[in-house]
Amino acid sequence: MKFTRRGFLKLSGLSVAAVASGLGFDLEATAAHGHALKLAGCTKIPSICHFCSGGCGLLLHIKDGKLVHLDGNPDNPINEGTLCPKAASLAQVAYSPERPKNPLYRAPGSDEFVDITWEEAYDRIAKKIKEVRDKTWTSTEEITNAKTGAKETVTVNRAEGICMIGSAEVDNEESYLLSKLARLIGTPFHEHQARI
Amino acid sequence: MSPSFGRGAMTNSWQDMQNSECFLIAGSNCAECHPIAMKWVNRARAKGAKVIVVDPRFTRTASQADVFAQIRPGTDIAYLGAMINYYIENRLYDEFYVLNFTNALYKISKDFGFKDGMFSGFNPETRKYDYASWAYQLDAEGKPVKADSLDDPDCVFQKLKTHYSRYTFEVASNITGIPVAKIKQIADTFAAAKPGNIFYALGMTQHTTGVQGIRCYAIIQLLLGNVGKAGGGIQALRGEPNVQGSTDMANLNANLPGYIPYPTNQEKTLNDFAAKHGSVQYKPIVALLKAWFGANATAENEYGYQWLPKNNPANMPIQPQFFSKMEEGQFKLLLNWGSNSTVSIPDRKLVARGLSSLEMLVVADIFNTETAQFWKEEGLNPAKIPTEVIFLPAAFVYEKAGSMTNSSRLVQWKEVALKPLNDCHPDLDMLDHIFKRVRALYSGSNDPKDEPILKANWDYGDHEASALKVLQELGGYNDTTGKPIAAIGEYLAAPIGTVSTGCWVYAGVTPEGKNLADRRGNADPTGLGLNKDYAFAWPGNIRVLYNRASCDAQGQPVDSKRKLIWWDPVQNLWVGNDGPDVVDKTKGPDTPEGKIGFKQNPEGVGRLFAATYKSGTVAPEGTAAVVPIRGAGMTVDGPMPEFYEPIESPTANLLHPEVQSNPCAKIVSKEFGNPDEYPYVLTSYGVVEHFCAGAITRNIPWLNEIAPEPYAEISKNLAHKIGVKEGDEVEVSSARGKLVVRALVTDRIQTLKINGKDQETIGMPWSWGFASLSPGPSTNNVTMNACDPGAGTPEYKCCLVNIRRA
Numbered sequence A: 001m002k003f004t005r006r007g008f009l010k011l012s013g014l015s016v017a018a019v020a021s022g023l024g025f026d027l028e029a030t031a032a033h034g035h036a037l038k039l040a041g042c043t044k045i046p047s048i049c050h051f052c053s054g055g056c057g058l059l060l061h062i063k064d065g066k067l068v069h070l071d072g073n074p075d076n077p078i079n080e081g082t083l084c085p086k087a088a089s090l091a092q093v094a095y096s097p098e099r100p101k102n103p104l105y106r107a108p109g110s111d112e113f114v115d116i117t118w119e120e121a122y123d124r125i126a127k128k129i130k131e132v133r134d135k136t137w138t139s140t141e142e143i144t145n146a147k148t149g150a151k152e153t154v155t156v157n158r159a160e161g162i163c164m165i166g167s168a169e170v171d172n173e174e175s176y177l178l179s180k181l182a183r184l185i186g187t188p189f190h191e192h193q194a195r196i
Numbered sequence B: 001m002s003p004s005f006g007r008g009a010m011t012n013s014w015q016d017m018q019n020s021e022c023f024l025i026a027g028s029n030c031a032e033c034h035p036i037a038m039k040w041v042n043r044a045r046a047k048g049a050k051v052i053v054v055d056p057r058f059t060r061t062a063s064q065a066d067v068f069a070q071i072r073p074g075t076d077i078a079y080l081g082a083m084i085n086y087y088i089e090n091r092l093y094d095e096f097y098v099l100n101f102t103n104a105l106y107k108i109s110k111d112f113g114f115k116d117g118m119f120s121g122f123n124p125e126t127r128k129y130d131y132a133s134w135a136y137q138l139d140a141e142g143k144p145v146k147a148d149s150l151d152d153p154d155c156v157f158q159k160l161k162t163h164y165s166r167y168t169f170e171v172a173s174n175i176t177g178i179p180v181a182k183i184k185q186i187a188d189t190f191a192a193a194k195p196g197n198i199f200y201a202l203g204m205t206q207h208t209t210g211v212q213g214i215r216c217y218a219i220i221q222l223l224l225g226n227v228g229k230a231g232g233g234i235q236a237l238r239g240e241p242n243v244q245g246s247t248d249m250a251n252l253n254a255n256l257p258g259y260i261p262y263p264t265n266q267e268k269t270l271n272d273f274a275a276k277h278g279s280v281q282y283k284p285i286v287a288l289l290k291a292w293f294g295a296n297a298t299a300e301n302e303y304g305y306q307w308l309p310k311n312n313p314a315n316m317p318i319q320p321q322f323f324s325k326m327e328e329g330q331f332k333l334l335l336n337w338g339s340n341s342t343v344s345i346p347d348r349k350l351v352a353r354g355l356s357s358l359e360m361l362v363v364a365d366i367f368n369t370e371t372a373q374f375w376k377e378e379g380l381n382p383a384k385i386p387t388e389v390i391f392l393p394a395a396f397v398y399e400k401a402g403s404m405t406n407s408s409r410l411v412q413w414k415e416v417a418l419k420p421l422n423d424c425h426p427d428l429d430m431l432d433h434i435f436k437r438v439r440a441l442y443s444g445s446n447d448p449k450d451e452p453i454l455k456a457n458w459d460y461g462d463h464e465a466s467a468l469k470v471l472q473e474l475g476g477y478n479d480t481t482g483k484p485i486a487a488i489g490e491y492l493a494a495p496i497g498t499v500s501t502g503c504w505v506y507a508g509v510t511p512e513g514k515n516l517a518d519r520r521g522n523a524d525p526t527g528l529g530l531n532k533d534y535a536f537a538w539p540g541n542i543r544v545l546y547n548r549a550s551c552d553a554q555g556q557p558v559d560s561k562r563k564l565i566w567w568d569p570v571q572n573l574w575v576g577n578d579g580p581d582v583v584d585k586t587k588g589p590d591t592p593e594g595k596i597g598f599k600q601n602p603e604g605v606g607r608l609f610a611a612t613y614k615s616g617t618v619a620p621e622g623t624a625a626v627v628p629i630r631g632a633g634m635t636v637d638g639p640m641p642e643f644y645e646p647i648e649s650p651t652a653n654l655l656h657p658e659v660q661s662n663p664c665a666k667i668v669s670k671e672f673g674n675p676d677e678y679p680y681v682l683t684s685y686g687v688v689e690h691f692c693a694g695a696i697t698r699n700i701p702w703l704n705e706i707a708p709e710p711y712a713e714i715s716k717n718l719a720h721k722i723g724v725k726e727g728d729e730v731e732v733s734s735a736r737g738k739l740v741v742r743a744l745v746t747d748r749i750q751t752l753k754i755n756g757k758d759q760e761t762i763g764m765p766w767s768w769g770f771a772s773l774s775p776g777p778s779t780n781n782v783t784m785n786a787c788d789p790g791a792g793t794p795e796y797k798c799c800l801v802n803i804r805r806a
């Protein structure tokens, strides 16, 4: 439903008609109706809060591909529709002007970030992984066998120069690929903020 | 928790909190940091439940409490030890539970000892313990010997009794600053109302004695018989939205996904690995290798075991140590995903030095974080910093499909709600692109070192990576049927080498044509908040872990109002309102398997004393070697919790002055202060409006209006002493750094009496950094990088500082 001037007049007429004590019209009804208008025709898509580990359900109201409203998902049994202030503000991330628009690059010694394409970003990262991996590769090392006390040479296949800090703020599937990618390129040096 | 119960996870759920009769909330300000917990606590309160809060500050959570105690930061083990002592001395424990579901009767080796703050087996050179003497007495078959009664001087129960006899209410009061009568009131209140529930968060873990504090909780809950029951348990209120999931997926150096121990250079072959960790780890690692290397993983090549990089135990840095390794020149490239170390890691100068030593830093995040811009911080000269930095703008949670696992192991799926803003991409796509490019760079190589990349199984779609395909890899496939695994039972029953799963605890989350994480059935017929048809809880959709321990010897619920599971003698099956957490659903309470309450522990019982022990010996299918079945989770700094002062402490250790702090703590910082120069104890915390390092919340205008800047909370006495009023600027300094903030003079912090002397505590929120819409000074300028020896968690919650008018 488009918010036209006629619609607005009809709405105010309605609320004046709904005479309530004191003010002469029912503010609550006006508010509720305005809310209903704003949300009319929206697709409601459930999601999950991105702050504490509660897993409270969000409900995003989307119209024409745009986020119109965000509130708690009443069908999620964890929060039954309620949200705390952090989560209630999550709609502000969707169109935040603070979000970078594209990948950025800072050259050695530079005091600024410059825009780069995804293509260039991926290219630089992949080449750097290969370069550091190749120059810091340890295929074997000598150990003292903890049981026998004997010195032996064992295969360890490690890229000593690469480390990875994963995240407790990304999805399971992403988290898993972080683990998988790190170990496939040869780094067991993979940690994240679960400890801190 | 895993050394006590076998699994590290929160035992019950948010909705289950409505079933509790009493809460001990200590080390968590859940009203601000986990508001959802308060919703369910309040529901229990409406039915008469009691709330006990122990905290250094009178928090918003404390304002809801029936009993509140203010404690000196870092001294929890002292009063918890006194509670254990009191329960034992006054026989307030649940005797049936203690005899049947704990190792109370197990006899401890004569070699075990404890003297003057040290357990037997300490090596002062390595600052580590050898566990050999923390053992059971074993019979001829290698099984633990059990005592006839709890009075046997060798049994665990008596060891516990002796150990905690030193922890009187008076000693605990002198250490913690909590009055004697208050400690007694806490102990009595918590024992009187069952089921009792304990919550903790970072207030408990961010100490050099963090793991042992949680062990105290476990001992108390096992003594009172509160584990495995609706409304009971221990709730680890985790800090980040998917920290349970990211830990399940092993974003930590000691594991592979599904809590498989990470292979070290001592385990040359897959058989060595099984011999070290037990046959229970053999199937998961083979299933994982099959998920990672597909058809290239065969019995002949040990399923690709040799391709995994092996840990060197002598060089296994944890995240707070990464920055030293950069400075020392080992790490040249850091790939950093959604984590803001420049604000969040203690001793920030060290972080800046580390990042400045890298060749390249890659940061993927929603906003341009302080970490990505570390070279811009005041006081650094960018011209001298050679690090190349690439920032990748990431899609936000509702702009991508995927699942997250909440604190209570509930895996919830979400679809894309909005297209990503600008040219942002999901991290999943970034990882997919990066891996494929690296693989292309190596294509055609015959060098054996490149095999893991070239032989990997990596196919999540051609253009955009499909999160569902990844979840299906986690849920697993059965080679025999050629189909996705339908349930965890199918995985458990399958012969080794015939199933693949990326994370075995998630086995069965995606049966053919289904995604159980996306289930929306929210009915709750029992009224217990189990919601069995909503999403999927690992393992096997169990909502209350260890629920076998909620039944009596006949397998019937001990609490008729809160029935979780029971043995059905007609069907010859464990059934119930929840998924039964039993060894085998067909083994009744009169069989050895049917009595087991803690199947993830090698003894099958909850561990009051964390002994070293491996159960059984078998030859796993497909191997010639005879290996143990299951090993026990250990606590590296003692089989029973002992009180140690924080690394920076204003006073001497009352129990053993010659062993002041945890002898095993990992010390990373190089500068320490003493109480003459830095007489006050600082504790850091979060506020409801900001989240962790603030990378997201400090870019949200609403939240910045409510909580615009950090501050230092001080008592009226301290304000008077240093001559400041509310709103004045003060400088807070430690041996490591300083910052200037406004003073908040408050009744929420009181002067404590510690060992006869007045002691002041200062509280500061920490979520600020120099970038974002709302920059502010970082509290981690002053905190200290010294970590718990087991968990590697830094001691953010207490260090010594000075404060003066700025």
Ligand code: SF4
Binding pocket: A049, A050, A051, A052, A053, A054, A055, A056, A079, A082, A083, A084, A085, A086, A087, A088, B033, B034, B035, B036, B037
């Ligand atoms: S809405 Fe609040 S309580 Fe719920 S998950 Fe989000 S941050 Fe936690």
